[in-house]
Amino acid sequence: MRLRSEEWFQGAPDNTFQHRSALRTIGHLPENYIGKPIIGIANSWSDFNNCNMPHKELVEWVKKGVIMAGGYPMEFHTITTPADLMKPSDLVYRNLMAMDVEEMVRSQPIDGLVLLAECDKTTPAQLMAAASCNIPAIQLAAGHRSSGTFRGETVTYATDLWKYLDEYKAGLLKQQEWDELEGCMSCSAGGCAVMGSASTIKCMSEMLGMMLPGTACIPAVDSRRVEAAIATGKRIVEMVQQDLRPSDLMTPSAFHNAFKLLAALGGSTNAIIHLTAIAGRRGIHLDLAQIQTLMQDIPLIVNLQPSGSFNMDAYYQAGGLPATIRQLLPLLESACLGATGETIAKIYGEETVKIPGVITSIDEPVQAAPTLVMLQGNIAPNGAIIKKSASSEQLLKHRGKAVTFHSYEDMLERIDSDELEVDETSILVMKNCGPVGEGMPEWGSIPIPRKLLKQGIKDLVRISDARMSGTSYGTVVLHIAPEAAIGGPLAIVEDGDMIELDVLQGSIQLIVEDAVILQRLQHWRRPVPRHHRGYPRLYADHVLQAPEGCDFDFLRPQSVNELPFVEPIIGRG
Incomplete structure (x- = not known):
């Protein structure tokens, strides 16, 4: 068996001398590692x-x-x-x-x-x-x-965090309790x-x-x-x-x-x-x-x-x-x-379930298939994703009016305003948070407006080109592609537009005439790029869309036979 490291330590003498000598200075003697x-x-x-x-x-x-x-x-x-x-x-x-x-x-x-x-x-x-x-x-x-203990119950970071955050915003959790939770949620x-x-x-x-x-x-x-x-x-x-x-x-x-x-x-x-x-x-x-x-x-x-x-x-x-x-x-x-x-x-093949109810079987599942659903429609021509297993049953087929936010900052500024025109049938839409627009942060689980939380409403349909934390839950449509920042149809959704979600049919549709969508897209103007230098600029210039994994275009081979790893030339330092 020929080791890759032999090129550094057992090759041409003028090169290997330098390599072995450098390692000697920090206690790595050749007799201990060569071979x-x-x-x-x-x-x-x-x-x-x-x-x-x-x-x-x-x-x-x-x-x-x-x-x-x-x-x-x-x-x-x-x-x-x-x-x-x-x-x-x-x-x-x-x-x-x-x-x-x-x-x-x-x-x-x-x-x-x-x-x-x-x-x-x-x-x-x-x-x-x-x-x-x-x-x-x-x-x-x-x-x-x-995990920690709060109010006599086990609390687990971070799924329980989102639940208690809603309670805190709704005024159901006092500041003292919120501070206590911060100290005990992760142990x-x-x-x-x-x-x-x-x-x-x-x-x-x-x-x-x-x-x-x-x-x-x-x-x-x-x-x-x-x-x-x-x-x-x-x-x-x-x-x-x-x-x-x-x-x-x-x-x-x-x-x-x-x-x-x-x-x-x-x-x-x-x-x-x-x-x-x-x-x-x-x-x-x-x-x-x-x-x-x-x-x-x-x-x-x-x-x-x-x-x-x-x-x-x-x-x-x-x-x-x-x-x-x-x-x-x-x-x-x-x-x-x-x-x-x-x-x-x-x-x-010989493994067994030790505590029934935590792990079940394909014949007696916790929830029937499917658990994650790929969506498609005129608002997401290249696809979107929803986690059905963490969604609200009554919202899996839903039609409602869009309440749009043009950015994350716009959402934060207005989401808890008493003036926001939103009710339990609304669909929250956030744009320009995809791979090119913002690097695709975990912003897709848009907060429920405070005035609805106070009414006991805990979930709404939410749509964006962002991601969400894997610890989050709710009826949240994510990864819409193409993203808004490069001119995907999500970019032209307006307040009051009707949107229809049908998870079991794998559909997400903007209920607007095709001619109107085309006209809006023709008048759309690309946002000014946020990043102008450094690694974020490189990212925005070369990142692929969500369905392709958000990797860089220059790092993906075209086939399994075209692996990109190239061995270096071993020479003097």
């Missing part, structure tokens, strides 16, 4: 990222596992994407993080890669990079945080403890064979997370020796399984963007019609917030992802490989 697989460990913790903070310690256990298996660990750091703090959108920086990881791997002597992930966009960013690099790679999650570092974006994409990673079986949903504070770190370190050395690469694991069939699992979990709508982007890096192209076909007959079989009642602790105790995959196995392409190199049929 061994060098394992790069991409760490993504920072003081801004509470989700990924456990990796500050877990990395040392990964290193132990690598050494135990005969490899040589080398830790390096990349940017990270703290979803709570990164504005306006961590999605913008997902692509930058993916580029960061890819370039660090490409330019350094790394034979195998361990990717330390957790927060919403760190996991897909690393998977995008792994798909492009295509050297042996595996992920380790930090785990979800501990450790780690990701959100619901089936939001972080938990969803970790499950997708395991389904794709990029995390060790059973490790995606271990709590951050559980000692088995340390065991997972050691096992991950051991496994990556074996993967290098076996030459098992992401291209062997992230196959078209594996992505088919991931979308089916996404539906069964009632997972985050964000995962559709991420899976599409990751598959795109492999040259695998999946459109919304194909995705809908994969998911349309898959029922919801886990009872987790925001689509259900329980949190990730209960899910893990009930058997977690392994038990879920076992229940779903008859509908999956079971010959796909997991991270152990065995088929998923062998890995998950």
